[in-house]
Amino acid sequence: MKLDTPMSETGDQVPTQITRDGIRAMRRSYGDVGLLEGEINRDPIEQFKSWLEAASENIMIVEANAMVLSAILNDETTSRTVLLKDVHDSGFTFFTNYQSEKAQAIAQNQKVSLLFPWYAMERQVIIRGTAAKVSAQESDEYFATRPWGSKIGAWASSQSQVLESREVLEARYQEFAAKYPEGSEVPRPEHWGGYLVKPSLIEFWQGRYSRLHDRLRYTLHNNLWQVTRLNP
Numbered sequence: 001m002k003l004d005t006p007m008s009e010t011g012d013q014v015p016t017q018i019t020r021d022g023i024r025a026m027r028r029s030y031g032d033v034g035l036l037e038g039e040i041n042r043d044p045i046e047q048f049k050s051w052l053e054a055a056s057e058n059i060m061i062v063e064a065n066a067m068v069l070s071a072i073l074n075d076e077t078t079s080r081t082v083l084l085k086d087v088h089d090s091g092f093t094f095f096t097n098y099q100s101e102k103a104q105a106i107a108q109n110q111k112v113s114l115l116f117p118w119y120a121m122e123r124q125v126i127i128r129g130t131a132a133k134v135s136a137q138e139s140d141e142y143f144a145t146r147p148w149g150s151k152i153g154a155w156a157s158s159q160s161q162v163l164e165s166r167e168v169l170e171a172r173y174q175e176f177a178a179k180y181p182e183g184s185e186v187p188r189p190e191h192w193g194g195y196l197v198k199p200s201l202i203e204f205w206q207g208r209y210s211r212l213h214d215r216l217r218y219t220l221h222n223n224l225w226q227v228t229r230l231n232p
């Protein structure tokens with residue numbers, strides 16, 4: 001992996017200055033690993049799983065299952081990170097608060113985008129699709145597997161609402177911790193659950209030399225995935 005930024009004598013990267021020129025000098029040349037039509041899985045979900053596995057095994061990547069979810073709220077594009085909790089033939093699942101801003105956005109417009117930024121591997125995956133709530137049973141099953149503190153947190157937080165102070169949040173946490181003590185069964189709040197994003201497009205991006213990156217885009221036509229290569 002080559003770096004275009006200056007190196008010190010010890011080979012360490014010289015700290016970048018946060019000036020216009022410093023930011024412009026943040027430039028890496030990308031590697032030799034390609035993504036070729038002959039090598040990919042015809043099923044983009046299987047291809048995704050193999051990249052997720054590689055990302056999760058790469059110690060340079062923190063939270064390989066973190067993805068940026070973009071959705072449209074009142075004609076504005078909004079983004080935030082969420083964690084992928086399942087992937088299967090039907091799509092990609094994450095869990096959140098059903099009264100949050102993202103949930104309001106999805107209620108208005110089901111069309112969303114997901115982006116996995118695996119920069120340490122010079123890779124990204126972009127997904128477009130339609131989000132819909134998973135069944136209450138699926139949300140119950142996943143909620144039950146969460147650590148006690150996260151379960152209490154789901155009760156305590158009115159996600160995306162204005163909060164008077166940190167103390168108010170902690171007081172609410174204590175309130176629910178007393179209601180559902182550690183070791184007791186914590187029910188899933190109705191306002192908390194999962195979404196499944198059913199993909200209509202999945203694009204795999206692999207960085208290459210001289211910005212001649214590989215971009216292979218799968219799109220769904222009559223229930224069949226077709227692959228096209230895009231200019232980088």
Ligand SMILES: Cc1cc2nc3c(=O)[nH]c(=O)nc-3n(C[C@H](O)[C@H](O)[C@H](O)COP(=O)(O)O)c2cc1C
Pocket residue numbers: 063066078079080081082083084094095096097100101102103159160
């Ligand atoms: C690495 C990471 C993982 C996150 N995972 C989740 C998640 O799985 N579910 C969630 O609701 N918020 C998650 N968040 C917080 C969201 O990014 C966001 O702040 C929160 O969901 C409120 O978003 P909203 O107001 O746009 O609805 C995560 C944040 C980070 C940085």
